[in-house]
Amino acid sequence: MSKSEVRGLVNEVKAQVSILAAFVALMWGLEIIDTGLSGLLNQFGILPRSIVGLRGIVFAPFLHGNFPHLIANTAPFLVLGWLVMLRRTNEFFVVSAIVMLIGGLATWLVAPPFTLHIGASGVIFGYLGFLLSRGYFERRIGSILFSIVVGLMYGGLIWGVLPGMPGISWQMHLFGFIGGIVAARLLAEPRAKRRSSRDF
Template sequence: MNNKDHFKFSTGVVAYPVFFVLTIWLVFWFEVRFGFNFSKYGIYPQTLKGLRGVLLSPFIHGDIQHIYHNTIPFFVLSMALFYFYRPIAWKVVLFGILFSGFLTWCIGRPSYHIGASGLIYVLVSFTFFKGVFAKHYRLIALSLLVVFLYGSMIWYTLPIEKGISWEGHMAGLITGVFFALFFRKEIAKPKKYVWEQDDYNEDNDPFLKHFDEDGNFIENLEIEEKLPKINYTYKENKD
């Protein structure tokens, strides 16, 4: 795939993350304003009713601190996703919600699992490993930035703090790695040098034209090529 399809700014780079974040805050505002509690619509593992949370849980948060800590990193990571991986960004987001949610439903404790943190771990994991697999300087730089900003999140994939769904985090991490492998063909490739291209021909190489067959540099090649070709003749002077 052409690099231009990846590294391209568009209104969707900002608009889509903003829309998603505003939707999450709107749901939270509705809960607070009208006294609802949507936690029961989260993922409840190993129950048929709890499957609805696979789709709904990313939009449900317990308190202001929970929603704040989720929406800020999601906004940053999703913007990076839509800028650097625009052709597959929606696939990563939508299938990330489904896969990480279903995996949480499979391995989670018997409790309601809510919040967008599972999707955030999908984005962190996908962005990091995708850059490593790509070997593209821009994507590697993005991977290093993600590690610098969110590397400490790896600890929350372990049961170290009560009340946090480490299963959802682990599910997101695994899903992100899987996506990085699955979408490997979609990785933007760095530009090849002339001699690395499939249609490379030494006879047409503008650099090699400056050297003769023995490897000696030909001076003033460009000037000689621009001079008109003149056929010189002479007549023998018999006087």
């Protein structure tokens, strides 16, 4: 690997760290403000079948019920978010947008009325769906092995798409996961382009 390639790789890693740090800093900053406002910001979450509740599609992933909720989401967001951008940094933004749109809109459509849905877990499940299904759609050994490794690391999270635990938005988990699968299908590399990209 040449010096210019090493320099480019280092710069890319720095960019990835900066992007993830900015997202996490925004989540933590909003939670600090929300705590000072006694939870007032949480009204910007997803409110099913309420027109004003549509704004939650954009805002809900950055809002959390309390610090334990935020702490529980921070580590998987950082790890899975970085794995999403590992091949190409800009995939992180595309996958995030698709997951937020599909997961948020579906939650708004089917979740029970008069409920509030907030938290980054829907996006996290979207990243998981993307990483697990990318190998299937691309059908190449590197992507398949990468999906298997992710499954071994975080496959246990899949049970979170099932209803059961009170206070947990399984709808955001389920539809975020589906959004990640859709993103993997849309971003699957055509065979003609595979030789020029990283093999995972």
